[in-house]
Amino acid sequence: MSVVNTSSLMRAFEAIQEHVDTVLAKLGQREHAKNVVRALLLGYLGYKISKRLYLVFLGPLSHIPGPIFSSLVDVPMWMKKSVREAKLFQTVFQLHEQYGPVVRLGVDRISVSDKAIIKEVLGKQDFPKAEDYKRFQLEGHQTVFSTIDKNFHKHRRRAVSPAFSLRYLGSLEPFLQSCTEKMILNIRQQIANNRGAATTLDIWGLYKHLALDVIGETAFGCEFDMINGGIGEAGRLPGAIDHRMHFAGLRALLPGFVRWTISSKNALESDEYLFKFMSEIIEQRTEATRAEAEQNGQALDSPSRRKKGKRNDILQILIETQFADNEEDRLMAKDIIQETVLFLIAGSETTSNTIAFTIIFLIQHPKVLEALVKEIDSVDLKQKGEDNRIPLPSFDDLKSLPYLNAVIDETLRLRPVTGTGLPRQPPADVVLGGYAIPKNTTINCFTWGCHISDKYWYKPHEFMPERWLDGAEHPADHDAFFPFSIGSRNCIGKNFAWMELRLGIFALLKYFEIGLVSGQEAIIEDLVQLVTVRIKVGKYDITVKERATRA
């Protein structure tokens, strides 16, 4: 018994030992594997750190002045002031003041405020847009604005450019006038509601509504009637655009891995609403196009039908691409929606902010306001008011008003919509301003910095429209002025914007006396950049009353 017991015990003991050995071997392997992973991670981290240290202290951009910390961790992007408060442009201003016209902002990012370098980057060499713009590509859909692909851009820009030709823009005069007329009537109504006394008006909101009405009419052939509260779903447009801009502005500033972790219920809902809103407009127009073709017995893809279209607005141009001969030219429904949402936003935020900033400057500078009103009153409108319409000037009248144009230029100089600037990436190594810049460095053209540099401008921070007039004592430096950018990616809506800016300002000053509502000084100073530059609270009150001498 005892022999049997001993041998079975021995066997059991051996089995246990074997098992323990296996476990230990496995554990050893696992430990070994862990150590290998740990070593690999440390090695990778070490490689990354030493690569960054090399790039910061010895790399090709190491000779460019700037805060070292910023280069190590791309710091301006991280600063509370820059990101949470949407004031990155202030940080960039400060860095340029401290380090000069070429500043290193990050490990492979620089900012330039020198006019010759900006001209070279945006104009002469016309470098492609930087990767940053991909952040504006929702669900990967490129638009004429957000694409960084030169070929795609050339193609898309060519496709939409007929909607911006001078001839076509001329035909939009009555639409702009009728929207502006509605604005005048609305202000008159507000004054009448106040028994004819001066009334308070939020100029920021008013022009946002006007700009949406203008883009609705001219780009999409739709009456939004935002000036009177908006027809149907259009009433939600300003709020939705605000959310979209807020979110896009934030995402544009954050580094990649953080960017994908943030989401916003408001922004998602706004996107959903904007896309639905535009897709309904697109569907209706597509249906109308089909019905018209059917009625005329024409095939949708017949070139003669496409040429005969009544309006050549952006919406029609984009819809017509669906029937293009070449499959490559056909846009998918989602692309059309993205492109129309872009035009809705780009065509309204930019002009409305600029007009509102102009009115704010005018209120702060009564002498300039007086001189401008005098020029406006010199335009003879008597012959123009037919059918009880409110007399308004033609585009040609407006073009030839030097002081009005000077006031707008001066506003665009001090409040350019682009804030931190226009990022570009050279496809090959270049030398700019004596600095060797390796390919794919992000070069941020800080046009605002250039607009207020004392190297180029007399009393750069002062609002002095006179500098733009012929024979000015201290003339404007046109070479240091880039409000609409230059090169192949300049603003396609520039001429359109100029018409809207001139008419919007003219109409208010022609028919109303405007005045200051005190206590808003801090509001004007508190600027933020949510894609475009604006006042943070998005509201600025003025007083308005009917002018005694109206036409």
Ligand code: HEM
């Ligand atoms: C005061 C008014 C405006 C200003 C100051 C302005 C300024 C600019 C600037 C600086 C750019 C270049 C942006 C960049 O490179 O990132 C740009 C591009 C663009 N703008 Fe405007 N803009 C204005 C009005 C408009 C209007 C009214 C429209 C349309 C109706 C428009 C449509 C566009 C488009 C589509 C682009 C992209 C062009 C391209 O990349 O080919 N803009 N704008």
